[in-house]
Amino acid sequence: MLSPERLALYLVADPDQTSGDFLAAIDAAMDGGVTAVQLRVKHGGDRRAYELALDVQKRCVWRGIPFLVNDSLGVALASNADGIHIGVNDLPLIAIRTLISPTFAVGYSPETDEQTIQARSAGADYLGLGPVFVTGSKADAGAAIGLEILSRRARLSDLPTVAIGGITLDNASAVMESGVVGIAVMSAILRAADPRDAAQRLIEVVRYARQT
Template identity: 40%
Template structure:
């Protein structure tokens, strides 16, 4: 999958904690109404059965809007809920193992935390690469590189793979990150923790579309 084949622009990464006590499915639905077109469920503090329950609830809602569900780092949950895909990081099951164990995985994402990962077969086996984080963020404190705009531009020159930018993305920097070479912006708190998730998503989506003109 090359840059031109990646149709997604606004990617919501969500979990119960990020929704600040509100219903995760309702918050996500509002975000979808505002312009989110890809959703990842990332639940690091739930056991597999609890994770699956959340995933099934989310999948049922997202199916109504034809928005794909990506599961973070849990192959069993991803397969059990018939998710469209899975996203893995540097310390998770690698993409080559995902491909081996899930032949018909629809979307396989892989986090890039340092440049030399681009040379690994796992990067080539992935459908998109997530630059994590573009800007340092408290929602993810185990990262290696803060890419910043210069890093996004540099990686854009090195690969034709779709690039998803994540890490402290907001209205103030969204345009610059897209112009630096990202195909898609992934956000957590900028939407999940907003008082009006639909309006927050709409504002971000508008910035993305303007930057792509």
């Protein structure tokens, strides 16, 4: 299970959504304050995902930062990841729980209020809520839910919740006011001219919001 502190600034690392060197950008982001990394590989198959996972996992271990894999339980287990993040169309939560250790973290992205409420009993450790805003980073993200629905779903669940989708330095403070424990970002860091600086600015916003 990941603590709320570990979910403060959650980097979704997609090699196809990075302006420059992918691994260098991840290194810089972690140096800037990223508290967890999820590898998301949608193109190139499991072999590419596995090879990247090994590289990213080593970097996370060295810094003591949790490493998760998007969707693929096989890649997550083979790369010795700390957890996995899934959506409603992936392997069911209850099935994943039968295949993993109790310490393996499982994140879940619900699409309805009902799924949000049922997530804990189904086996989720934390929730990714969104997309909050329109995002170009994920073609299948669905319609933006906005801040009102984000706030409602954050209150509906007693699990730690992380907001995702179109989050930038400009709107991160408003997102944190919804009651989530952290934000998940991709392009706001990976496409930044200086990923380290971008991460540093975002984590400052999150920490300030959590203190007020």
